[in-house]
Amino acid sequence: MFAVCAITLLCLVALSHSAPLACEDVARPVDQLDPRFLAGSWVLVAGAMKDQAHEEKFKTRESASVHFPSETPITSFSRSFYLNESCQHMESNITVEGSGFSFDQLTNITVTFLHTSCQDCMVMRFDDGTKKTLRMYLFSKRRAVEEKEMEEFTAQAKCMNMLPPVVMDPTKELCPEKVVREEEETTGQA
Ligand SMILES: *[C@@H]1O[C@H](CO)[C@@H](O)[C@H](O)[C@H]1NC(C)=O
Ligand SMILES: *[C@@H]1O[C@H](CO)[C@@H](O)[C@H](O)[C@H]1NC(C)=O
Numbered sequence: 001m002f003a004v005c006a007i008t009l010l011c012l013v014a015l016s017h018s019a020p021l022a023c024e025d026v027a028r029p030v031d032q033l034d035p036r037f038l039a040g041s042w043v044l045v046a047g048a049m050k051d052q053a054h055e056e057k058f059k060t061r062e063s064a065s066v067h068f069p070s071e072t073p074i075t076s077f078s079r080s081f082y083l084n085e086s087c088q089h090m091e092s093n094i095t096v097e098g099s100g101f102s103f104d105q106l107t108n109i110t111v112t113f114l115h116t117s118c119q120d121c122m123v124m125r126f127d128d129g130t131k132k133t134l135r136m137y138l139f140s141k142r143r144a145v146e147e148k149e150m151e152e153f154t155a156q157a158k159c160m161n162m163l164p165p166v167v168m169d170p171t172k173e174l175c176p177e178k179v180v181r182e183e184e185e186t187t188g189q190a
């Protein structure tokens, strides 16, 4: 078996993959964001923070989701949190560029999407103005991911010197997506 492996390229690739991967491979940014992939709602599965204070704040959220519009280019996204038995919504204007986006209002924060082997997941890395990573989030179309997929995120967080990920409880209530535009129209007519 090994002799066969040694002479085939496929096996060489398989062998090299079984060795621990370097951080630049594990936590590699995506080459180019695909807006069609981002469009829609994503549920927060886990988050990894740089500091304890942030982690405490993070833990007060019972669930969270993000929503990207289907229009291209994407110029905004919204977040919904279930916190203290009520829903909170935030809408941000963003500028998408390369493998991530920047916030139009929060000028010091940049977001980079990392490569992940999980097909229906996205990993977001938040950096400050000096490119130091502050936090990382694993989102999915599912409420929870497989153990192997969580292991990959844990390795990514470790590479960026984050605390071990905090996994969200998939049984907690999710907030519905708030349709901001409709609400503004209603208010305008009142
Ligand atoms: C949660 O909500 C209750 C009632 O609205 C409020 O009294 C309390 O201060 C809130 N707790 C936090 C941590 O925001
Ligand atoms: C986001 O952009 C829209 C349209 O350009 C604008 O009306 C809105 O005020 C902006 N939101 C914020 C929070 O600046």
Ligand SMILES: *[C@@H]1O[C@H](CO)[C@@H](O)[C@H](O)[C@H]1NC(C)=O
Pocket (backbone or CB within 6 Å): 107, 108, 129, 130
């Ligand atoms: C952005 O970061 C720089 C350098 O760390 C800091 O001086 C500035 O106050 C920050 N700006 C905002 C809006 O946070």
